[in-house]
Amino acid sequence: MITIRYFASLREQLGKEQDQIDSADNMTALDAWNRANTGTKPPDNILVAINQSYARLDSPIGSGDEVAFFPPVTGG
Amino acid sequence: MITIRYFASLREQLGKEQDQIDSADNMTALDAWNRANTGTKPPDNILVAINQSYARLDSPIGSGDEVAFFPPVTGG
Amino acid sequence: MSVLIKSAAYDPWQVLADFQQQRFGASAAYGATAVFTGTMRDFNEGDTVKAMTLEHYPGMTESQLEQLIDSAKSRWDVIDCLIVHRVGAINPAETIVVTAAWSAHRSAAFEACRFLIEELKHNAPFWKKETLGDDSERWVSENTPG
């Protein structure tokens, strides 16, 4: 099982906070996105975190991982 | 009348806080020093203020002025 | 703890006083402290902003901010750093963020303090949503440089 989390404007656009999907061999963060959001491409400026560390769309993921997608950060 | 003030290590070395001297025509800060401290040259790194603004040893002074001499500043 | 996430309004000066007292007590090891505080303004990009909501990624936020402090400590001769950040519903004139660095030397304190706020703005997972004068809402799309 892989947990996918969405934050901020992306969360509002998608209308959901998270997805749970089954894991498969050789998955990337992008694969997880595509499985959970069929037909919707990730925004160009999307940021990716795997297990709460920054990663990339082509970073590998596996069972038990938490993948997060969010827009550019605007804190401070 | 001209008031001459001394601060910090210079005050301690000279053993005085201030002098009062008569003014004369075309006096400079250095002239005031020399009149008040006969035979003692001002230290090389001396700073000069006239009426509480930075000046130089060759800056002109006149009656009623306050001339101050002090070592490099070390505040902050 | 050198990273504090606050869900209610706080007095930045009190937080600094408390942290410094707790961390250093009557020790005279540091000589220089540099502090930045960011306060919510009531305008942005020409519009009135009545209120703001700050979303964050709990867990990742704290670990990112702790990494920033570790990074500052490895780059400059600083004794300790503090980062405080507000989340949730915020009103104008309330403090959003505090970054601070304690050092024996003022250049290290200034540079570490500024590094913390710049890196925080570019890397820490926080997102601002503004409520404008007409009650419409908008997400802030990106942070401005400098």
Place this chain on the structure above:
Amino acid sequence: MSVLIKSAAYDPWQVLADFQQQRFGASAAYGATAVFTGTMRDFNEGDTVKAMTLEHYPGMTESQLEQLIDSAKSRWDVIDCLIVHRVGAINPAETIVVTAAWSAHRSAAFEACRFLIEELKHNAPFWKKETLGDDSERWVSENTPG
């Protein structure tokens, strides 16, 4: 008043809180505040320092510091600045100096704050005399860079 000369120990965070409250109240005009505090250490140039006396030139000190603030305001887009400086007998871990700048922009706040402390160290008529571990006294001969 943006320049304060203190002849007794003070809490820098309380002074900042009071000044900010008095100067800005609940206004949200500034977004960025940069602060530097300088604290008396218990060592200098390899020696233990038990106590210190800070002499100044009353009148000239205040006017020099006010000129520094005017100069910072003319060079950067800052709303206001504060300088606090201790004089007289000081013990380790007590605050010597505070410089602070309030601005809409963080770069202006940082640069003005740093300008104030650097210029103060080079131009404001203060002089430090240290009492060492063996009770001997020495005048600090010059400020260190950075």
